[in-house]
Amino acid sequence: MAEQLDGQLEDGTPTRTAVPCKRCGGWLVSEVSRARRMGPACARHERAEARRVDEPTLFELEARGE
């Protein structure tokens, strides 16, 4: 039965389990990235966006004449 976990092929070629980044679709191979389903750069973007969610953008302030 074929193993899906990290290991090696019958000829000795090492294999790694990779999962696609949920943000950009890039393949993640590091344990940390796989655990959060996002690469380091995407995780940083995601955190920055989460902080900005409740703040009006400059464009919105201008539209209101403030």
Ligand SMILES: [Zn+2]
């Ligand atoms: Zn990504």
